[in-house]
Amino acid sequence: MSQPFALERQLGLSAARRACALTSSVFNKLVKNETLTKGDKSPVTVGDYAAQALISSMLKNAFPADPIVGEEDAADLRAEEGKVLRDRIVELANEALVAPLVEGDKPEWGIGPGQAKSAAELLDAIDRGNYDGGRTGRMWTIDPIDGTKGFLRGEQYAVCIALLVDAQVQLGIIGCPNLPVDPAQPDGERGCLFVAVLGQGCHQIPLSGTSSTPLHMPTPAPSDLTTLESVEAAHSSHSTTDTISSILGITRPPIRMDSQAKYGCLARGEGGIYLRMPTGVGYREKIWDHAPGSLLVSEAGGRVTDSRGTELDFGLGRTLGENFGVVAAGREVHGRVLAAVQEATAQAKAKV
Numbered sequence: 001m002s003q004p005f006a007l008e009r010q011l012g013l014s015a016a017r018r019a020c021a022l023t024s025s026v027f028n029k030l031v032k033n034e035t036l037t038k039g040d041k042s043p044v045t046v047g048d049y050a051a052q053a054l055i056s057s058m059l060k061n062a063f064p065a066d067p068i069v070g071e072e073d074a075a076d077l078r079a080e081e082g083k084v085l086r087d088r089i090v091e092l093a094n095e096a097l098v099a100p101l102v103e104g105d106k107p108e109w110g111i112g113p114g115q116a117k118s119a120a121e122l123l124d125a126i127d128r129g130n131y132d133g134g135r136t137g138r139m140w141t142i143d144p145i146d147g148t149k150g151f152l153r154g155e156q157y158a159v160c161i162a163l164l165v166d167a168q169v170q171l172g173i174i175g176c177p178n179l180p181v182d183p184a185q186p187d188g189e190r191g192c193l194f195v196a197v198l199g200q201g202c203h204q205i206p207l208s209g210t211s212s213t214p215l216h217m218p219t220p221a222p223s224d225l226t227t228l229e230s231v232e233a234a235h236s237s238h239s240t241t242d243t244i245s246s247i248l249g250i251t252r253p254p255i256r257m258d259s260q261a262k263y264g265c266l267a268r269g270e271g272g273i274y275l276r277m278p279t280g281v282g283y284r285e286k287i288w289d290h291a292p293g294s295l296l297v298s299e300a301g302g303r304v305t306d307s308r309g310t311e312l313d314f315g316l317g318r319t320l321g322e323n324f325g326v327v328a329a330g331r332e333v334h335g336r337v338l339a340a341v342q343e344a345t346a347q348a349k350a351k352v
């Protein structure tokens with residue numbers, strides 16, 4: 001008998017591989033007018049839209065009844081002014097859909113030669129990500145390009161896919177086209193997939209092949225600890241991380257990296273602590289920014305909570321509700337980190 005969620009894992013990996021190829025090729029050809037600014041002032045590119053259209057189309061073919069919570073929606077593309085962008089997105093999504101099948105791909109997922117879709121079908125595929133989320137049933141959450149700012153800088157970004165059942169993450173997949181396969185060789189081969197299934201562990205697979213390496217978070221010596229945090233100070237308070245690091249006696253500078261690549265790196269033993277400290281504006285974290293990453297870390301032997309030590313709740317809709325920030329670390333380190341976070345918060349309050 002096959003393992004639970006074997007087909008979902010296979011499809012998710014295929015979709016992530018295709019989306020990684022799509023986004024890498026977009027980066028090399030991206031022109032200035034292919035990026036929009038969304039209502040919340042954040043950027044979105046033709047790559048984000050085309051990758052969501054691709055992943056959502058494949059999910060629909062394989063699991064037609066499953067709803068999707070996706071970051072992007074097609075409203076801006078349906079408007080007359082969106083025509084140039086729309087045509088480009090259709091071209092990109094179709095290039096990815098008709099790419100030849102590789103081992104593990106199934107033609108019934110709507111991929112392979114001759115599988116191109118119309119503009120209307122692809123816009124509908126993007127909008128299938130409009131599901132509100134919730135506590136019960138199966139649902140997917142996708143972030144077609146997580147770390148769009150990193151993507152635009154040519155730095156780290158991630159294609160992120162997760163399956164939730166009754167608000168529990170069962171499957172998490174992250175594709176990181178720009179991430180070195182071997183952290184010890186930062187100038188070596190780039191392009192990694194991370195995959196975790198609840199109870200089945202966490203694995204890394206190179207984008208160039210199919211060999212799967214199990215990941216286990218090591219117990220780092222205190223002197224080896226480094227924090228991982230966002231590049232963007234608006235997403236995570238860098239000064240709070242500095243205070244927490246000094247309380248913990250960490251002297252190394254933080255590793256700043258965009259996207260859920262941070263969770264993948266943590267799972268394979270880099271840094272030891274991922275801190276996402278709220279900036280005080282009441283921002284609500286999105287489920288697609290944490291669902292796959294949190295499973296990678298917990299399956300590799302780590303623990304993930306919000307900045308106050310509360311478990312992440314994926315059952316509240318599209319956001320994580322009252323979960324603010326993230327603290328992720330090895331199980332034996334996490335408690336110490338949380339205590340330092342609380343001390344840093346108390347210090348900040350005393351200063352006001």
Ligand SMILES: Nc1ncnc2c1ncn2[C@@H]1O[C@H](COP(=O)(O)O)[C@@H](OP(=O)(O)O)[C@H]1O
Pocket residue numbers: 042071143145146147148149150229230231232234235236257258259260279283286289
């Ligand atoms: N004020 C804020 N605080 C925390 N996260 C924010 C934020 N504004 C945007 N984000 C989220 O931060 C994500 C990137 O995470 P990171 O900073 O770790 O690279 C963005 O994902 P997208 O790039 O997919 O939009 C976005 O959802």
Ligand SMILES: [Mg+2]
Pocket residue numbers: 042043044071148
């Ligand atoms: Mg975004």
Ligand SMILES: [Mg+2]
Pocket residue numbers: 143145146147288289
């Ligand atoms: Mg994101």
Ligand SMILES: [Mg+2]
Pocket residue numbers: 048071143144145146147148
């Ligand atoms: Mg995104």
